[in-house]
């Protein structure tokens with residue numbers, strides 16, 4: 001495989017990018033000058049260096065090497081520890097956070113589980129989620145909000161989450177609500193505007 005084909009293959013794996021777009025990226029890069037390529041190369045290398053995964057919510061953040069291994073949200077004492085929103089991707093968390101109406105904590109699953117998939121723990125951070133909920137349960141967690149997209153894959157994932165959390169939610173009487181009940185079918189959280197999410201949050205059940 002030559003460099004062009006290799007890069008096309010790499011770009012094709014990006015979310016939402018097909019082979020045609022991947023090919024356009026590659027030819028775009030071929031036409032760029034040395035400096036551009038050098039800067040791009042450096043930024044990609046730096047990206048991995050400065051970024052850590054938060055030990056609580058698992059989202060990626062720029063660590064300040066201050067010895068802390070939790071992100072700014074998880075280490076913020078003013079946030080409500082009785083509320084936990086579970087989202088599928090970092091970008092969903094960022095979108096909810098932009099609206100400034102949610103003051104609880106988060107957990108990022110890292111994806112959704114395709115329907116009928118038998119190994120959900122290989123698709124999402126199921127064990128890490130259970131561990132966080134278990135830690136938060138003894139510290140006053142009252143409600144878990146499933147902040148997922150509204151489609152069949154998200155519904156399937158929500159059922160897996162509910163059953164894997166049932167022991168904890170029953171033991172500590174934690175309510176499980178769904179943001180999706182206030183959103184229309186086919187909604188992706190990533191593309192929802194702040195008012196839509198705010199209303200969905202208000203009408204969650």
Ligand SMILES: [Zn+2]
Nearest residue numbers: 054057071074
């Ligand atoms: Zn965090």
